[in-house]
Amino acid sequence: MADGGIILDDQTLDIPSEPVSARGLTYPLGASPEPGQAIEAAPGVLWLRMPLPMALNHVNVYAIDxxxxxxIIDTGxxxxxxxxxxxxxxxxxxxxRPVTRVIATHMHPDHIGLAGWLAERFDAPFLMTRLEYVTARMLIADTGPAPESGARFFHAAGWEDARIEKWRASYGLFAKGVAPMPPSYMRLSEGDVLSIAGHDWSILIGDGHxxxxxCLWRKSDNVLISGDQLLPKISSNVSVWPTEPMADPLDDWMASLDKLEQTLPAGTFCLPGHGEPFMGVLPRVQALRRGHEVALKRLERTLRTPSRAVDVFPALFARPVGDGLFGMATGEAIAHLHYLERRGRAQRTPDALGVDWWTLTQKETGA
Known part of the structure; x- marks a missing residue:
């Protein structure tokens, strides 16, 4: 999901890490459910898969007895x-049987698109964290026109005028993928415990994506519904957007990985928002962290030559960046640049036209 509501496949610009076979993961459930069908993923938990009209062609949702x-956890x-x-x-x-509660892990359209539809249909309460709920309501209402601050943000990243004009024209599409949100909600917070059919599910909060x-964690048998905070085969997008142009989301993401590693037992069974349910959460957390650390090292080598954000894509991504993913790639590149900048390892210099040029700091180059 790009800033201003452009709906994109937000999971396919993978930060490279080890091959799948080396990640220490196993997938005990076998085949995935077809749309409209379900597989029991864990006692009392059904795994459903909803279609997406994009390269990442599905999102997982879960129904807990x-x-x-x-x-219902997430909706498509x-x-x-x-x-x-x-x-x-x-x-x-x-x-x-009726839907008794609708829970959204986070505010991206593939996860909340039908939350309002289900909640209204069954007169069911809607549960979400506060920042996710208010951000979703903000983006649904933000239909344009595109703000000039956003145009300046992308110009500074190295976008050409034609690409900025295309962004202006497509601004405000978030609401098209989302049914009207429930007008009220029940807040989820870190450490909350939900009782669902007599079983306790603890709330774990992550950040960065x-x-x-x-995330919902049933400690009694170590089942984790992770949303997009932990995925088995692809890395979640971590981006800076014009609404918070100086953010450092990669630091938030790395801290969240540390928290998951310190909190979850090795035998946790993970039910993710995309891909297949898997065992091996700790190897996966470690692989994601290493992937970003390696990408940062490649980025530092690239910054020996002054570069714009759009120039560093090859250092970060496993494949070429097409037009449909350009905004997401820009946001992720800026997130990595900010991470280095906050740690004194990179610096930006705006030119006379307002474009940011990034280089290593003198101490990193040895000057």
Whole structure:
């Protein structure tokens, strides 16, 4: 999800790390569910998969048996295909039982797109962290025109005028992928415990990919519903956007990885927002951290020559960046540059046209 509401595949610009076979992960469930179907991922937890109209063609959602009905975790994007899949799931594997609660891990459209639709249909309470809820409401309302501060932000990153004009024209699309949000919500906070059919689920909060991402952890059998805070095969996007142009989200992300590593037992079974449920959360956390550390080292080598944010893509990403992913790649590049800048390892120098040129600091070059 790009700033200003451009809906993008926000999970496919992978920061390279080890090959999958070397990550120490196992996938015990085998085949993935078809849209409208479900697989029992853990006792009382059904795994459903909703279609996405993009390169990353699915999002995982989960239904937790709540006695008389179901607690739903994430919902998919608001599209006719997703609504059709939900209708089939509600009548089929969910057995016609009502939705008793809707929980969103975070505010990206593929996770909250039908939250309002489900909550209204079943008169069900909606649960989310405060920063995710208010950010979603802000982006839904922000339909344009595109702010000049955003144009200056992308110009400073090295965007050409034609690309900025395309950004202006597509500004404010967030709401198109999201049904009207519930007008009220119940706040989730770090350390909260939700009782679902007599089982306790603890709330773990992460940061970096989104502002206050909630994971649900059933400590009794070490089941973690991780949303996008921990994915098995791809790295979640960590970006700076024009709404908070001086942010350091990579520091937030690395701190969240440290927290997961220190909190979760080695035998935790992870139910992620994309990909397949897996065992091996600690090797995966370590691989994600190493991937960013290696990318930062490559970035430092690149900055021996003055570079704009758009010039450093090859140092960070595993594949070429096309037009559809350019905004996300820019945000992630700036996040890595800010991380180095905050640590005195890189510096920016605006030129006369307002474009930022990044270089290593003198102490890093040995000058």
């Amino acid at each position: 709540d006695g008389e009905g179901w607690t 994007l608001r599209t006719p295909d997703t609504i059709q899949a939900w209708e089939a799931a509600l009548a089929g594997p969910l057995g016609g 989104s502002p206050e991402h909630a």
